Amino acid sequence: MxxxxxxxxxxxxxxxxxxxxxxxxxxxxxxxxxxxxxxxxxxxxxxxxxxxxxxxxxxxxxxxxxxxxxxxxxxxxxxxxxxxxxxxxxxxxxxxxxxxxxxxxxxxxxxxxxxxxxxxxxxxxxxLVEEEAAEEAAGDSEAAGEGHPPALTGPGPGKDAADGPGDDVVTDVVRGSLELLAGNVRELFARYVADVAVRQSGGVGALPEDVLAALTGDGEDGEDGAEADPTASALREVSDDARGLSWLVASAALLTTEDRQALLAESATRRRLTLESRLLRRELTLLRTLGAVPVPLAQFAGPLTPN
Structure with a gap:
């Protein structure tokens, strides 16, 4: 062992x-x-x-x-x-x-x-710890190259690389693009959970408001200490954690084993979230076209721990 x-x-x-x-x-x-x-x-x-x-x-x-x-x-x-x-x-x-x-x-x-x-x-x-670190760095480099003109990634005239603002600008671009991507996936996932809830209940009355509230972090536990919807609670736990969000979506969405395995095999958070964005859009289209889901919502989400 x-x-x-x-x-x-x-x-x-x-x-x-x-x-x-x-x-x-x-x-x-x-x-x-x-x-x-x-x-x-x-x-x-x-x-x-x-x-x-x-x-x-x-x-x-x-x-x-x-x-x-x-x-x-x-x-x-x-x-x-x-x-x-x-x-x-x-x-x-x-x-x-x-x-x-x-x-x-x-x-x-x-x-x-x-x-x-x-x-x-x-x-x-x-x-795969070292692979993860290398893939995360590669993903950040890609994001920096796509998200900002080359002129802002190097030192300005008369400046040394160590003195220029370029590194800070690139870091801000990379961080901002990851936050935007995570926000997009979070919104898609909440819409997906809501769509499943509506189709399971047969009406909008069972729409899980605390799932939608989790998008902005405003959701609270129910009255008298009752626990909020587990999916909403999990979303709040990873509200500022792009990596944790990517694992929550991978584990909770009603995907095939092959799709889930592809997400597990992806070492870079940014690329995993990008794939999840495509998968969630596909699943939302299927839900709205077929109007049915294969399993109860109770099986939808598993608990998440930051450890």
Missing amino acids: GESVPGRAVIPLFPLGTPLFPGVVLPLQIFEPRYRRLIAELGALPEGPERRFGVVAIRQGWEVEQVAPAEALFDVGCTAVLRLISPRPDGGYRVVAVGGERFRLLDVLLPDPDSGEPPYLRAEVEW
Whole structure:
């Protein structure tokens, strides 16, 4: 479960039908013997980031146990860090985990029952932290080039680069363009949630006002301490966090596994938000054309944590 070489590790693997995203809460009921053992082993560790397993989405129509796991699984996943372990009378567990770090699968290690190895899948992975940093920087460079004339990105006449205002101007342009993009996605997502609510209820009376209020941050919890709509609450939590917003939309919107996986695999927040803008516009068009949604609104959003 520990590091083998810098930037890589061998971790337990937990295939699921959909990707997990950083910061998103994942509740699970554990009943298979091999995963009971996994949770017992992780539960024996001190609380912290080492209480983790890797979640990787299964390709649609593939059975992990009947084909080579590396072919049945997508190649980018996210760790799940255990926050709560509750044993059940039948020997299983209820657990709550939170999405942690993204990784890329390098190799899937099959259990060998004769060797005394753990009975669950494990994988050698590489962490994507450095890739994320490089992609974020590349995305910012693209935004600076697209958002401002070249004359404002360098020093003026008679000025050294260190003395010129160019760097500050570029930084402001980059930050502003990201805020505009995030605001656009936030507005599209709130309209999308509202459209789903209307179609689920059959009328505008159930339009979630606190979802729309979350756009401006004005939404409050209900009277007498009642909790606001979870989607609105999550939107408020990430109101000033473009990266958190991108993960909320990726996890909560009613997208295909392939669409969600594409968002998980994108390392740059700016590019992820750009893709989400296109996907949300597509989904809004489909909602308004077909007039139906495939699942209840209660399944729409999962809790989000900043940790």
